[in-house]
Amino acid sequence: MTPLNLTIAVPRGALMPGTLDLLDRLGVDTSEVRANDRKLLFESVGIVTMRPSDVPTYVEAGAADIGICGKDVLMEQAGRHVYELLDLAFGGCQMVLASRAGDDPAVEALRRLGVMRVATKYPRIAARYFEDTGRQAEIVEVKGSVELAPLTGLVEAIVDLTATGTTLRENGLVIREEIASSTARLIANPVSHKLRAREIDAVVEALRAG
Numbered sequence: 001m002t003p004l005n006l007t008i009a010v011p012r013g014a015l016m017p018g019t020l021d022l023l024d025r026l027g028v029d030t031s032e033v034r035a036n037d038r039k040l041l042f043e044s045v046g047i048v049t050m051r052p053s054d055v056p057t058y059v060e061a062g063a064a065d066i067g068i069c070g071k072d073v074l075m076e077q078a079g080r081h082v083y084e085l086l087d088l089a090f091g092g093c094q095m096v097l098a099s100r101a102g103d104d105p106a107v108e109a110l111r112r113l114g115v116m117r118v119a120t121k122y123p124r125i126a127a128r129y130f131e132d133t134g135r136q137a138e139i140v141e142v143k144g145s146v147e148l149a150p151l152t153g154l155v156e157a158i159v160d161l162t163a164t165g166t167t168l169r170e171n172g173l174v175i176r177e178e179i180a181s182s183t184a185r186l187i188a189n190p191v192s193h194k195l196r197a198r199e200i201d202a203v204v205e206a207l208r209a210g
């Protein structure tokens with residue numbers, strides 16, 4: 001039996017260190033995970049590691065009982081049937097609309113009124129935001145390094161995450177509008193939430209207690 005008697009979907013990338021620290025606090029030995037960059041499945045401790053945006057997929061399907069992912073990912077994949085159990089209060093970042101510093105007035109007018117081209121890894125969040133604010137946008141989906149898109153003329157603006165603001169600054173971009181805040185969340189598979197209620201409640205209680 002694994003320490004928590006649960007399979008846990010752990011995101012690689014920005015949320016991984018915070019997630020592993022949290023699992024250490026729950027008594028899960030994460031040393032093998034920390035020491036292995038390429039290995040994905042750690043059966044003895046019930047950990048599966050994956051791309052952050054895949055966490056809801058594994059949890060919804062029951063391939064993992066619980067998982068950790070950003071609120072941004074849950075917002076983007078709004079239709080997924082998973083329970084959001086806790087705000088874990090780490091991995092804080094903002095989803096923003098940004099464009100080039102010092103853009104000419106025509107581009108600014110476009111942002112407020114016209115049809116603008118917007119690059120993003122989060123097409124649903126971006127489309128919904130423009131819809132909600134009564135504007136039209138042509139959403140251009142890119143897979144990463146979103147900040148490049150307005151610098152090359154591919155688009156006029158981006159919808160992306162920012163934390164320290166360094167990446168925007170280094171690329172001469174400025175925040176124009178704040179769309180949403182995100183932190184890491186604990187999610188659970190609905191069936192596991194019933195069948196493994198004792199185990200999952202214990203995790204939630206331990207995390208609530210700090």
Ligand SMILES: Nc1ncnc2c1ncn2[C@@H]1O[C@H](COP(=O)(O)OP(=O)(O)OP(=O)(O)O)[C@@H](O)[C@H]1O
Nearest residue numbers: 013014015051052053070072073091092093161163
């Ligand atoms: N700069 C940041 N600081 C803190 N948290 C961040 C930052 N950027 C992203 N995050 C959070 O970490 C999560 C994972 O981001 P990360 O950039 O590591 O992966 P990714 O490359 O976006 O994932 P994928 O490969 O699934 O597209 C995001 O969903 C968000 O919740």
Ligand SMILES: O=P(O)(O)OC[C@H]1O[C@H](OP(=O)(O)OP(=O)(O)O)[C@H](O)[C@@H]1O
Nearest residue numbers: 144145146161162163164165166167168
């Ligand atoms: O405000 P900052 O602290 O500079 O962080 C923001 C950057 O972090 C994330 O990118 P990541 O490094 O995960 O790469 P990505 O472009 O592949 O998402 C995000 O997409 C921004 O590019």
